[in-house]
Amino acid sequence: MKITASLKNSTLYKECGIALTTWLLLFSFLLFQQPRSELTGYVALVFPYAIVFYWFCYAKLIPGIIRKQQDYRIYLLKVILTIALTALPIIAATSKLATGLYLFAGIFTLAFQLVFTAPIAWEVYHYRLRTGKEINRLKIALGRSDANFQFLQSQINPHFLFNALNTLLGTAMQEKAERTGEGIQMLGDMMRFLLHEQGKEFIPLKHEIDYLHRFIALQKLRIRRSPNILIEIMIEEPPEELEILPMLVIPFIENAFKHGISLRLPSRISISLKTEAQTLYLHVSNTIHTKKTNDLEKEIGGIGLKNVRQRLKLIYPQQHKLVTGEMENIFFVNLQIQLTKIT
Template sequence: MLYISFLLINFCFMPQLVKKNNIALNIILTVLITAFSIVGLMVANTYAQAYRLVETDDIGRAYDRLFGEAFTYIFLLYLLFNAYAYFSEKGMALLQKIQFLKNYNKNIYQELFTSTKIWLLTLMIFAVIFSPTLDYVLVIIWLIAPPVNLLFAFLSIYYTIPNLRKIGKGFGRYFWGNVALTAMICLLLLLALAGFMRNGEAIPIALIFTSIGMICVTTPLAWYLYKNKFEKLTEIQMLKTELGKSDASLNFLKSQINPHFLFNALNTLFGTALQENAERTGEGIQKLGDMMRFMLHENTLDKISLTREVEYLNNYIDLQKLRTSRSADIKIDTHIEEQLNNLQITPMLLIPFIENAFKHGISLQQPSYIKISLQTKERTLYFDVSNSIYIKADNDPEKLKSGIGLENVKQRLSLLYFGKHELIIRESAKEFFVHLTLQLD
């Protein structure tokens, strides 16, 4: 009878009431099934506990006591059935309205919802198993100890432990802090529930069990759960966030480098074409085509062969030599080893240094030079770029502009080659020097 009533209330009546469908009908059905259960248990109680009828001289008073116990038991039990059914339907929405919970991990709603449902369900099972003769002290213990310990666990996991971890405190500080907090909570509960005592021992005993559970069970269990689940989840989430930022930064840096270089290359070809030498212009266009192909097909990859990266550098240097070949005062000295190994490198990682050298180190009116060296030994790349420095004219449009390439490459090196590179940049009044040592895959 109790089980069927629970199923009807939980799966039929309450869902319809929450949805506001046939409200009057479902209320009437809930009242009827409760009344039927009260009458049924009243009758069953007189048979199950008939021995109590002969313990009193007044048989009528004995029946009244049995009927009263049955009525009170069914009424409270079915009230619990309805509370469980309502919480199952609306509990999540109710929890999401609690403002301060929004400051914590969104999983706290589901965890609170599940924990409360388990406590209500165990409370119902506890009440059904022990029938109407349920001991008052056990009821008080079960009403107080589980919910207080659950709330204490959530407080520890989502507030106390994270804050202690931030300031570098360990389990000792956490444990003794919880002991003090347990004493304060139990004292407040004692003061708040003192007026509801039916006898002098129920609530004190319940608070003793509650405090033992908070100190001996909940405190170490909360620490274990945080360390083995929540702390790892937090760390994973932080890593995902940082990885997302890194990916976004890399994509942004690549998008900055490509158009910047294309602008410079087109300016170079334009200047070459003006020199009225079709052969040299054709050579420049061919090299630019090779570089465009590189950017379209390989610049989007995470890693490419070092051989392809070196080919790209050589094409860029050859293009710049076309622009400066008419000036005898410009010296471009390159020592770039041919790469026959299988080393991998992030694309477009070295070009900003060379681009910066040509941008700031070459003057068509003054003597200037650029020296570039690239070699590998085993899996280590050694890359050096040095260039002269001259004062730009006041009408030079790039005088007040600072290149984005070097800052971009510094960020990319810190993201992709953390602990695997050494970058040295020195600048004097006459020379700019870059040395990069890189551990490759």
């Protein structure tokens, strides 16, 4: 955050410097113009004030107006008040230099700042603001496309798998391998979900959780005969009207089963998921079991979590909070997402 703020301030002062250099060049042109008239001399006197006033509007006054979501009328009011307070020294100075011109000095100062300096500062700042928003929009669009592409690349083609699973299911039924057939049936249901939901921008939260239940049931089938494995599941039924990015929650659960299960050592996985209002709360924790350095499954799991982080930053930039960490040989994930309603 400090680095970002520093970069923003650096850009702001750089733009102010460019604008002030332009003002100084104009000031120099008027100062050295021959022959000099009283008006030229007075404009040369007002220019330094205009330079400082422009910087004040651009760097201080306008950002405060934008931050408080005030409009141009408030800006003009503050400009007039600032000019009224700061123009008095100039009026006093010009009244001593040229008797009889002090009233004109005040009127000219007020008019010059209102007609030129204040509007120019306002327009330049808003042009910078619009340009920045457009750049951010393009970055988000480009990043979202890249994240979705990586996500799709990381998934095995479900069409091929679905056909292969049907073949395996038929073979298992013929050989009366009921447990294997049950697992294949569950996996087939998961593939059906991928076929139906893949490519959509958002899906009902209920569909995501249905897939989650199937995945957990499949994992329990695998570890059914392992007494040292404890699985704690607390998933509340979600509201019908909430939607979520597809396959956003599931990688955290997959990661827990990939790295938190050992058929030889005591293992524990805890999954808690609930919603309050439009906020989703997910807590996942699992026992840490050391994997080999070149373990392919470990590398795939790391890529999956990295992609999820990227998708969260792109789609829910200000609407999520993700905390991961380790504590006493336990890896944990705490995720909060402010979801939207189905439109």
